[in-house]
Amino acid sequence: MMAAAVAGQRGVKVVLMDHATKIGEKIRISGGGRCNFTNTALDGGDASPYFVSQNPRFVRSAMSQYTARDFMNLLREHRVRYHEKHKGQLFCDDSAQNIIDVLFAECEKGGVQWRTGCSVTAVHAVNDGSGMRFELETSTAGTWRCAHLIIATGGYSIPAIGASGFGYTLAEQFNHTISPTAPALVPLTFAEWGKQGWTELAGLALPVRIGTAEGKKNMSFDEDVLISHKGLTGPGVLQISSYWQAGAAITLNLQPDVDLECALCQGKVGAKVQLDTALAQLVPNLPKRLLAHLLSKPDFEKIAKHKWADVPDKALKQLAQQVNQWRLMPSGTEGYKKAEVTRGGVAVKELNGGTMESRLHEGLYFVGEVVDVTGWLGGYNFQWAWASGMAAGRSVSD
Numbered sequence: 461m462m463a464a465a466v467a468g469q470r471g472v473k474v475v476l477m478d479h480a481t482k483i484g485e486k487i488r489i490s491g492g493g494r495c496n497f498t499n500t501a502l503d504g505g506d507a508s509p510y511f512v513s514q515n516p517r518f519v520r521s522a523m524s525q526y527t528a529r530d531f532m533n534l535l536r537e538h539r540v541r542y543h544e545k546h547k548g549q550l551f552c553d554d555s556a557q558n559i560i561d562v563l564f565a566e567c568e569k570g571g572v573q574w575r576t577g578c579s580v581t582a583v584h585a586v587n588d589g590s591g592m593r594f595e596l597e598t599s600t601a602g603t604w605r606c607a608h609l610i611i612a613t614g615g616y617s618i619p620a621i622g623a624s625g626f627g628y629t630l631a632e633q634f635n636h637t638i639s640p641t642a643p644a645l646v647p648l649t650f651a652e653w654g655k656q657g658w659t660e661l662a663g664l665a666l667p668v669r670i671g672t673a674e675g676k677k678n679m680s681f682d683e684d685v686l687i688s689h690k691g692l693t694g695p696g697v698l699q700i701s702s703y704w705q706a707g708a709a710i711t712l713n714l715q716p717d718v719d720l721e722c723a724l725c726q727g728k729v730g731a732k733v734q735l736d737t738a739l740a741q742l743v744p745n746l747p748k749r750l751l752a753h754l755l756s757k758p759d760f761e762k763i764a765k766h767k768w769a770d771v772p773d774k775a776l777k778q779l780a781q782q783v784n785q786w787r788l789m790p791s792g793t794e795g796y797k798k799a800e801v802t803r804g805g806v807a808v809k810e811l812n813g814g815t816m817e818s819r820l821h822e823g824l825y826f827v828g829e830v831v832d833v834t835g836w837l838g839g840y841n842f843q844w845a846w847a848s849g850m851a852a853g854r855s856v857s858d
């Protein structure tokens with residue numbers, strides 16, 4: 461919609477085709493119905509640290525041409541009220557529908573024609589005498605020809621509302637490489653979660669430092685995690701899921717502000733209390749139910765009721781590690797049904813970052829989630845959709 465509106469307002473004749481009958485469904489369901497439409501961190505500085513891609517620097521050009529401030533200005537023009545919630549995340553005061561209405565109004569301004577409920581089933585490159593054209597076969601609107609074609613079909617996430625792999629298939633048809641795709645911003649699952657008693661703690665949320673345990677560059681986030689019936693979810697887990705590779709471990713620091721090894725080993729001298737009592741005092745912010753669960757594990761069960769001063773440093777260090785550097789091995793994710801986005805996609809090295817045009821096929825553009833660009837949780841993905849759409853919309857012609 462962003463690309464269509466911008467191109468239309470430049471006088472280009474635009475037809476927007478979508479197989480969904482209701483347009484902008486992901487916007488409508490986003491941010492708990494209030495759409496986290498951008499993040500103030502994307503203010504024109506270097507945007508690349510907030511994105512996962514084979515080459516995160518690819519986002520710089522489009523993101524500097526259209527910043528969070530530009531989108532905020534657009535909302536102000538349309539009198540949409542919004543507020544900041546957490547770490548620069550901007551949400552509508554009223555409803556995500558406001559954003560859809562803005563984009564729709566901008567498309568109207570650009571004279572965009574709509575073909576909704578219309579699936580693009582095939583695309584061919586043809587030479588009609590006046591040059592190369594794309595010929596589109598559609599399910600309900602016959603055959604169309606155009607000189608410039610923008611693919612904004614998103615990723616695999618949430619198939620129930622129209623997601624399809626069409627963009628990837630089309631990209632491959634035009635010889636593009638697809639960086640491996642995987643669900644991202646997604647809850648992580650763990651084998652034998654129930655057997656280990658974690659499901660009894662389902663619903664428990666706590667702030668942690670969650671990180672990748674392996675890889676060249678370790679990432680970590682200070683965010684909440686939530687224990688669920690299948691594993692872990694919540695903002696911290698969604699963030700780290702975008703960096704997690706199957707077979708790798710993650711680490712959780714349940715008390716980032718407390719160096720528990722130091723506190724336990726140094727504080728025990730002359731202490732008369734039991735270890736479990738001392739621990740509850742040293743980590744008062746750790747939910748009691750979680751602490752009790754950790755201490756019920758075979759490694760700690762025996763020492764929990766011992767006098768703190770008598771517990772050997774080796775055992776205390778092990779316990780501290782469980783709190784400050786808990787290593788967990790996810791068995792998988794909850795998949796595309798639950799993923800907010802798809803990681804991977806059309807390889808960025810084959811696209812022009814300033815226009816989003818294919819370097820392999822003139823006139824073909826890829827924008828938004830179908831590209832190998834995945835933003836952090838917090839409005840980064842929508843800002844990428846707006847900015848990359850804007851870049852393509854400014855470049856296309858009839």
Ligand SMILES: Cc1cc2nc3c(=O)[nH]c(=O)nc-3n(C[C@H](O)[C@H](O)[C@H](O)COP(=O)(O)OP(=O)(O)OC[C@H]3O[C@@H](n4cnc5c(N)ncnc54)[C@H](O)[C@@H]3O)c2cc1C
Pocket residue numbers: 477478479480483484485486487489490491495496497498578579580581612613614615617618621622623624626627799800801827828829830838839840841842843845
């Ligand atoms: C539950 C949820 C909440 C989210 N919340 C946020 C948030 O708060 N902030 C944020 O920044 N991001 C959020 N995201 C991510 C964000 O929605 C996406 O990154 C963004 O929508 C991508 O935009 P897009 O235009 O590339 O693709 P999409 O929004 O997925 O749009 C693709 C469109 O292409 C159509 N299409 C697909 N195949 C075909 C075909 N063959 N023919 C015709 N049409 C086709 C689809 O029907 C769809 O309308 C959320 C995602 C989900 C699933």
